[in-house]
Amino acid sequence: MxxxxxxxxxxxxxxxxxxxxxxxxxxxxxxxxxxxxxxxxxxxxxxxxxxxxxxxxxxxxxxxxxxxxxxxxxxxxxxxxxxxxxxxxxxxxxxxxxxxxxxxxxxxxxxxxxxxxxxxxxxxxxxxxxxxxxxxxxxxxxxxxxxxxxxxxxxxxxxxxxxxxxxxxxRRTAHETPEVSYADIMEETIIEAAKAGAALISPEKGLWYLAISDGSADMNTPIHKLGLKHPIAYPLNEVKSARAWSPYSPFVLSIRDRETLYRFIWGDVYVLVVYDLEELALSSASQGLSIEFFSREEESVFELREPDTGRNIRLAWQMFDRLALEFTSPAWLLSTSIERLVAQEAVPLAPTAQTDVSQQN
Structure with missing residues (x-):
């Protein structure tokens, strides 16, 4: 104080x-x-x-x-x-x-x-x-x-x-699956960047942590080589400089090493989180779900839909942004959405031309 x-x-x-x-x-x-x-x-x-x-x-x-x-x-x-x-x-x-x-x-x-x-x-x-x-x-x-x-x-x-x-x-409900966080890997990325000038680490398929401490280091080439199809990027230094980290868990809890934290606070290291939304599409499809993505202008980042039952659920950007500001696993964020989707009651589907509606009256 x-x-x-x-x-x-x-x-x-x-x-x-x-x-x-x-x-x-x-x-x-x-x-x-x-x-x-x-x-x-x-x-x-x-x-x-x-x-x-x-x-x-x-x-x-x-x-x-x-x-x-x-x-x-x-x-x-x-x-x-x-x-x-x-x-x-x-x-x-x-x-x-x-x-x-x-x-x-x-x-x-x-x-x-x-x-x-x-x-x-x-x-x-x-x-x-x-x-x-x-x-x-x-x-x-x-x-x-x-x-x-x-x-x-x-x-x-x-x-x-x-x-x-x-x-x-x-309404709030507890998550059944324990949260998965990669804060320790992000910290490791920053420490490695301090030694080598730059570091690029992937803690999960489609998710990349990038840290640069040497202004002359060029990371554009390795990023382009990742072959990202639907990338979304979070420049964490800009969030910090804009004083816009709240209401997420503060970075002083995620970055425990004092020297590493000091470098990030004073901008001696540039940190970027990159994620390929294509991984969510592939994971959803593998579980029989369709997914639709929305722009930043919308409240939600995506909608999951179960074709057979008509059940659907959306995930807000405010929750999804935790993958960058709290280093939360995107796969875990998807799993929590599926949990809530499965907990819903099935939505009656509208009858098609082949449906015998006489049996439903």
Missing amino acids: KEIKRAERKIRRIKSILKSLDEDDTSDRSADLASRIEDYRHLAYMWRSFGDAIAFLFMDKFALKQVFYNTHNTNAKQDAGFILDKEGFAGEWREIEKWLRRGVPALLSDITNTIRHGDICLMVGPDPILIEVKLGELDRRGRQQRDSIRQLMEFYDTDEAAGLRGLDKV
């Missing part, structure tokens, strides 16, 4: 210098100061990633996803802003100390990038317990925050909620 506050002080100080400059000043100094502000914002984001790590170590990552979004729509909830000089912070800190004295793990929401509901989060199970610390009578905004927390807690208690995130009904 001290480091986050330190970065916030730097930002405020530089902003005050910028305001003192002539509005018509187009010198390099203005651009340099604006760049330094972004650097400190990036630094604060990095420190909050360690706060995220605490939350994800204690609680379920799929449960934590819910506290990143608004409860009335699917947009990410606006973060709380600066901790520095925050009104009510003293009360929040007293609340934290109270729970810690009782032996209850408690986390200040403002030192995370992910937890955007409540001031305090108690970590006593897989689901977050959110507490809003307010002094005096609640205003309109305070009542909205209270109602949002109640809606989230109801979802955690019952595993379903109507209207959450603006959706008709949200």
Whole structure:
């Protein structure tokens, strides 16, 4: 928290210098100061990633996803802003100390990038317990925050909620198959790149991890030789620089080696995840399923369909992107979709010209 506050002080100080400059000043100094502000914002984001790590170590990552979004729509909830000089912070800190004295793990929401509901989060199970610390009578905004927390807690208690995130009904079910993650292989790829200048490793058919530490290294040729038919690429440095990693498990948990993590944080290594969607098509076909892919403009990445029964299911991009940001196995993501598909009831097929409909009436 001290480091986050330190970065916030730097930002405020530089902003005050910028305001003192002539509005018509187009010198390099203005651009340099604006760049330094972004650097400190990036630094604060990095420190909050360690706060995220605490939350994800204690609680379920799929449960934590819910506290990143608004409860009335699917947009990410606006973060709380600066901790520095925050009104009510003293009360929040007293609340934290109270729970810690009782032996209850408690986390200040403002030192995370992910937890955007409540001031305090108690970590006593897989689901977050959110507490809003307010002094005096609640205003309109305070009542909205209270109602949002109640809606989230109801979802955690019952595993379903109507209207959450603006959706008709949200229901959660546990995955039958344990998740498969290749975070250790990604870390190995980055370490190898630091030694050799570049590294390309495939942990699963169709899935490739690429890391480059030598700017002169040319990886275009080996990538082209992979013969990918329907590739999708994730430049992880861009996600990090855009401060857009949440609500996924933070990379500071996936990359455990300190030197390797440091290289990635400061951009000394370029990391890319590449996957060939053709592998999903082949795997689906081998199990008697058809698959249709959608563009990024759609909410879902694909739809699986069982021709004989009419059952179908879609997988959201938000879930599919875990293959890059959490280094999850694409084959596991497909298997979870098939699990849910099989659990559905068969959909009656429309009669064809050869069907004797008289026997169905």
